Amino acid sequence: MTMSIWRFSHFLLALISSVFIVLASVTGMILAFEPISNQLQSYGFNDEVTIATTIENLQGRYDEIITIETDENDFVVASVITKAGESETFYINPETGEKLGDLIEKAPLFSFATNLHRSLFLKSTGRFIVGLVSFFLVLMAISGIMLILKRQGGIRRYFSKVVNENFEQYYHVVFGRWFLIPILIVALTGVYLSLEKFSMLPETHLSHEYPETEDLAPDTISISDFEVFKTLKLADVNSLEFPFSEAVDDYFFIKLKNRELLVNQYSGAILSEQDYPLVTLLSQWSLFLHTGQGTILWSVVLFLVCVALLFFIYSGFAMTLNRRKKTKVSRNKFTKDTSEYIILVGSETGSTFSFASMFYEALIAQGKTVFMASMNTYTCYKEARHLFIFTSTYGEGDAPSNASKFEDLVKRTAQNHTIDYAVLGFGSLQYPDYCKYAEDVDMLLTSHQNFQQKLEVFKINNQSFDAFQNWIQQWEKAYGLTLQIKPPKVISDSKYTRQFRVVERTELNNDATFMLRLQPIKKVAFQSGDLLAFRPDDSQAERLYSIARIGDEVLLSIKKHEQGLCSFYLSQRDTGDVITATVQPNPEFHLSKSSNTILIANGTGIAPFLGMIHDSKTKKNRHLFLGLRTQQSLQLYSRYIDQALTNHHLKTSQVAFSQDTSAKVYVQDLIKQHDEFIANHLKNGGIVMICGSIVMQNQVFEVLDAILQARLNLSIQYFQSRSQIKTDCY
Numbered sequence: 001m002t003m004s005i006w007r008f009s010h011f012l013l014a015l016i017s018s019v020f021i022v023l024a025s026v027t028g029m030i031l032a033f034e035p036i037s038n039q040l041q042s043y044g045f046n047d048e049v050t051i052a053t054t055i056e057n058l059q060g061r062y063d064e065i066i067t068i069e070t071d072e073n074d075f076v077v078a079s080v081i082t083k084a085g086e087s088e089t090f091y092i093n094p095e096t097g098e099k100l101g102d103l104i105e106k107a108p109l110f111s112f113a114t115n116l117h118r119s120l121f122l123k124s125t126g127r128f129i130v131g132l133v134s135f136f137l138v139l140m141a142i143s144g145i146m147l148i149l150k151r152q153g154g155i156r157r158y159f160s161k162v163v164n165e166n167f168e169q170y171y172h173v174v175f176g177r178w179f180l181i182p183i184l185i186v187a188l189t190g191v192y193l194s195l196e197k198f199s200m201l202p203e204t205h206l207s208h209e210y211p212e213t214e215d216l217a218p219d220t221i222s223i224s225d226f227e228v229f230k231t232l233k234l235a236d237v238n239s240l241e242f243p244f245s246e247a248v249d250d251y252f253f254i255k256l257k258n259r260e261l262l263v264n265q266y267s268g269a270i271l272s273e274q275d276y277p278l279v280t281l282l283s284q285w286s287l288f289l290h291t292g293q294g295t296i297l298w299s300v301v302l303f304l305v306c307v308a309l310l311f312f313i314y315s316g317f318a319m320t321l322n323r324r325k326k327t328k329v330s331r332n333k334f335t336k337d338t339s340e341y342i343i344l345v346g347s348e349t350g351s352t353f354s355f356a357s358m359f360y361e362a363l364i365a366q367g368k369t370v371f372m373a374s375m376n377t378y379t380c381y382k383e384a385r386h387l388f389i390f391t392s393t394y395g396e397g398d399a400p401s402n403a404s405k406f407e408d409l410v411k412r413t414a415q416n417h418t419i420d421y422a423v424l425g426f427g428s429l430q431y432p433d434y435c436k437y438a439e440d441v442d443m444l445l446t447s448h449q450n451f452q453q454k455l456e457v458f459k460i461n462n463q464s465f466d467a468f469q470n471w472i473q474q475w476e477k478a479y480g481l482t483l484q485i486k487p488p489k490v491i492s493d494s495k496y497t498r499q500f501r502v503v504e505r506t507e508l509n510n511d512a513t514f515m516l517r518l519q520p521i522k523k524v525a526f527q528s529g530d531l532l533a534f535r536p537d538d539s540q541a542e543r544l545y546s547i548a549r550i551g552d553e554v555l556l557s558i559k560k561h562e563q564g565l566c567s568f569y570l571s572q573r574d575t576g577d578v579i580t581a582t583v584q585p586n587p588e589f590h591l592s593k594s595s596n597t598i599l600i601a602n603g604t605g606i607a608p609f610l611g612m613i614h615d616s617k618t619k620k621n622r623h624l625f626l627g628l629r630t631q632q633s634l635q636l637y638s639r640y641i642d643q644a645l646t647n648h649h650l651k652t653s654q655v656a657f658s659q660d661t662s663a664k665v666y667v668q669d670l671i672k673q674h675d676e677f678i679a680n681h682l683k684n685g686g687i688v689m690i691c692g693s694i695v696m697q698n699q700v701f702e703v704l705d706a707i708l709q710a711r712l713n714l715s716i717q718y719f720q721s722r723s724q725i726k727t728d729c730y
């Protein structure tokens with residue numbers, strides 16, 4: 001619920017101010033070059049130079065000094081009367097008094113960009129709009145920080161791994177984490193400067209106390225010998241005005257970075273000293289932080305902030321449009337009160353809707369009356385006999401935004417008859433509360449007198465279409481119907497789509513698995529642990545295989561399923577055949593070169609590890625725990641494993657066989673046997689990678705959790721959140 005409020009505010013603010021933010025960012029990018037180009041002029045000076053040195057040098061060269069200033073670029077500017085009686089202002093070298101160059105004139109491009117950036121060429125109205133948009137940007141940065149905290153699961157996990165759902169979402173969060181603080185600084189200083197422009201800050205006029213004239217005994221000392229000038233560094237001075245006349249009540253007026261001084265022109269005595277109030281200091285800092293004047297480094301940060309803002313506007317709107325497109329419920333053919341089948345969907349970013357739509361279409365094709373809606377629209381359904389809840393989980397095991405009121409509505413709304421139900425949960429094993437909300441909904445309905453559970457809650461990891469089909473099979477058995485599910489048409493056409501030539505296909509072994517070696521015809525970047533997406537024809541869903549890289553070749557281990565079109569097709573390929581497939585980078589499942597790693601797999605899940613142990617040029621230790629059916633299953637992989645043991649790429653290898661002996665041994669049994677070793681490995685920062693079936697993963701997790709609790713008093717989540725446990729299971 002809170003997540004959706006933050007998201008709504010974040011979106012609304014962006015919607016209102018996007019055009020202005022785009023303008024401010026583009027002009028800001030241009031303006032960031034102004035301090036950079038100014039700094040490239042070599043008018044800088046040594047920070048240690050005192051005022052006395054500068055005055056002494058200037059006095060030797062010019063007739064009269066009027067002012068000495070350090071400008072916004074930290075260059076020294078002197079206004080003098082030359083020996084020829086001319087009044088001139090220019091940059092000087094304070095160590096010699098020599099003229100370095102004329103004042104830099106603002107380039108027309110910078111003047112144009114400044115006007116547009118500050119006031120949109122609309123004078124006060126424009127300045128007001130810009131101030132308001134800066135304020136909106138402050139609110140957007142705050143709501144953005146809140147959204148990241150919610151998404152990542154708290155402040156301690158702010159910088160933990162971001163789950164990659166798509167390009168826009170991933171980089172919106174990743175860049176957001178780094179840029180929100182600089183954006184907040186730019187926006188706050190923008191607001192401050194606008195308030196200053198509209199005189200909305202407290203008055204800060206300093207009033208010096210001028211001494212009585214008779215107290216000022218003309219005790220003449222040479223100016224460059226004044227104690228105050230000998231101690232003050234030029235780097236601390238904003239400006240130094242020389243006395244207007246020789247009258248004793250005309251003084252040196254010095255503006256430092258933090259205070260003002262009046263100095264007697266004959267004795268050098270400080271007559272009045274006043275610190276700037278906080279408001280003035282904040283104004284100076286705001287100007288510096290907002291413009292980057294005087295520093296190349298901060299100007300580069302400001303430039304990057306502007307680029308990031310443009311990206312956030314683009315990715316934010318792309319995400320919103322995508323979400324809206326996906327969450328749009330197709331027009332129902334039947335009403336809620338005339339439908340026998342009700343499908344309610346809980347979804348944050350829309351992907352659950354595409355599964356619900358496939359189910360909806362399949363039921364309609366069977367001639368059923370079906371009504372589909374969001375969970376928050378739950379109400380009384382007069383003719384309903386079957387209710388299906390398809391819901392994702394968000395935040396930390398919470399409801400997605402369009403299901404936030406569901407629990408309340410169920411409690412308040414009575415149905416006039418009993419309805420059977422089934423809950424299908426969509427989530428990700430990368431979150432500790434896997435499909436938690438689906439479980440909560442299932443419990444809620446179980447305990448409700450109007451509902452009767454027909455199927456146990458079923459969980460789908462990472463929107464797996466294969467898992468969805470498994471649920472459909474269970475559903476068909478329970479309901480005695482056959483459904484034709486039309487898979488979504490995803491055209492695999494990415495920069496990683498390639499043709500691959502079959503180099504080798506092994507014979508099927510006794511557990512129906514085989515290996516395929518493929519050579520990409522055109523170069524493609526990939527690593528062991530990446531995925532290869534393949535579909536036999538466009539009407540079929542894509543099937544993903546975890547791959548190994550051996551040299552330039554892709555190695556896959558495939559189990560031929562009885563009704564698996566993909567695995568059947570691949571099992572029929574011969575050497576020299578060409579297939580088209582797409583490499584999907586999976587950086588979360590790459591081998592770490594700098595940590596010891598335990599590799600745990602069952603069945604064909606061994607594939608990526610064969611590549612990792614083949615190409616493991618590191619002194620770090622790798623240990624393999626593998627679960628297979630029989631000794632014969634091992635023959636497929638033994639040449640790779642033996643070679644890695646001989647080359648010391650693999651330190652140890654343990655294999656469990658579940659069908660060879662009467663005592664079935666599974667990979668989780670091996671983990672149990674090596675409990676102390678595994679606990680120490682994780683305690684010392686080692687990584688555990690798991691690849692294979694979800695069932696195996698759950699069992700390994702159970703055993704690991706028990707070991708870690710008993711030996712380290714820590715949960716498995718502790719190591720998951722530190723990315724020490726990585727999984728790729730299906």
Ligand SMILES: Cc1cc2nc3c(=O)[nH]c(=O)nc-3n(C[C@H](O)[C@H](O)[C@H](O)COP(=O)(O)O)c2cc1C
Pocket residue numbers: 150151152163165346347348349350351352353392393394395396397398400426427428429431432433434435436462463
């Ligand atoms: C910020 C965020 C939080 C998530 N929290 C969980 C969670 O606690 N448990 C879980 O199983 N999945 C979690 N997920 C994964 C989503 O539930 C999963 O990607 C789902 O398929 C999204 O479906 P939707 O697009 O219909 O919302 C989270 C995803 C994101 C981006």
